[in-house]
Amino acid sequence: MNKDRKQPTMADVARLAGVSTMTVSRAFKAESYINPATRDAILKAAAELGYVLDNTAAGLSSRKTGFVAVTIPSINNANFADTIRGLTDGLRQTRLQVLLGYTNYSVDEEERLVAQLLTRRPEAIVVTGGRHTEACRRMLQNAAIPVIETWDMPSDPIDAVVGFSNAHASELLVEHLVSTGRTRIAFVGGDVSDDTRGADRRRGFVRKMKELGFDASRLASVGSPPISMREGAQAFSDLIEKWPDTDAVACVSDPAAFGVLTECQRRGIAVPDRIAICGFGAYEISEVCVPAITTVDPQCYEIGKNAAGLILKAIDTDGEVSPLGTLALESMLRIRSSTAKPSKRT
Incomplete structure (x- = not known):
């Protein structure tokens, strides 16, 4: 933290809004009457300054x-x-x-x-x-x-x-999968804007696949985070229909990877002989399932x-x-x- 940084005060808000500090104080009290336009101007000034009312200052x-x-x-x-x-x-x-x-x-x-x-x-x-x-x-x-x-x-x-680096975590997975002879690799998850870290993992996957000269288009959509095991299974069901020759799946999380594993078992797809699976997060389930799932441990x-x-x-x-x-x-x-x-x- 920069010790020279000054926290905005009520007086700063008042100066920017062109009103008194008393008016600013009233604007932050829901029960106080104040002209709506004045209140809006004060709240706009507070937002511009990053001012937050201190409810505990008095005591x-x-x-x-x-x-x-x-x-x-x-x-x-x-x-x-x-x-x-x-x-x-x-x-x-x-x-x-x-x-x-x-x-x-x-x-x-x-x-x-x-x-x-x-x-x-x-x-x-x-x-x-x-x-x-x-x-x-x-x-x-x-x-x-x-x-x-x-x-x-x-x-x-x-x-x-x-x-x-979430992107680097996916790069580790791609490098490992390629080292085992897999090149037709898909990625599950990380396709929604709110999951910024999942999106970074997806970008890392795409970047590394392209860097190594492989097709990076096998991207399976899932849904809003946190991604469930059921959604992982559904995503794999969709991707294997679209890309039946896929030989490995990297997942945005271990729960998604476990869902992929269970769908493989339902379909009689051998893991790892036919398809390799890896995830992210080092969850307990990835260690105890059969086969145990390769994962990235972010040291939570x-x-x-x-x-x-x-x-x-x-x-x-x-x-x-x-x-x-x-x-x-x-x-x-x-x-x-x-x-x-x-x-x-x-």
Whole structure:
């Protein structure tokens, strides 16, 4: 966090809107009467400045609220649960607690949640991903607290980053599949705008396939994230009808990969002899199913643990985290039997 960055105040909003601070205060109170045009002008000025009303200022002169705000895309995703566990473990010996909100993979919902969370004045905020609406980005930039972007490697970070390249994760899968002799490779998922990290994995797949000189057009649509096992199975059913000679499938997630595996078993398609399957996320199901599924391990727990470390460093150094502004974690390929070299080609 840049210590020189000044958080917008109510007086700043008043100056920009051309009204008094008292009028600004009334504009933020739903029960107060104020001319609608004046209220709109004030809210527009607040949005332009990235100003968020401080609901706790009157009672918290120390400015220490004792919590860290966190946004995640889903509360029933084991990967994000592991990240929260790492964050919580990293903060366990402190007075800090985690206040959690989930965005349902929507940047618009993230904007709404960030606005609400910042009114409570957290001591830091951790967000999932590096793509945000312009309004959300302004709020985070002007929050005057440590902001940690996770699960991504944004080209223009707001503050600190703990993440990895989702595109590179798919490139690892393509390189591995090609090394086993597969070249007619399809990709399942990552085709909706809200799933920015899934879209990056899909782009990484396409880029690496083209770089290696192979057809990158075998792209199977799924649906809105999080992608279920059932949707993975349906996507494979569609793609194998369209591209029956496909010899490998890379999936946006392990649940999707498990769905592909079960559809292969229903159709009597041998894995890995006829088709190889791999996923992303190192979910437990990918390790215990038969055959076990090759996957990319993004080190979910370590993302949270390292984010906690940056927060603690920021607190210890009065907000200055720039020496550790970006922590790039190396995704690890977990090679399992679902991508073993085929004993015979059909």
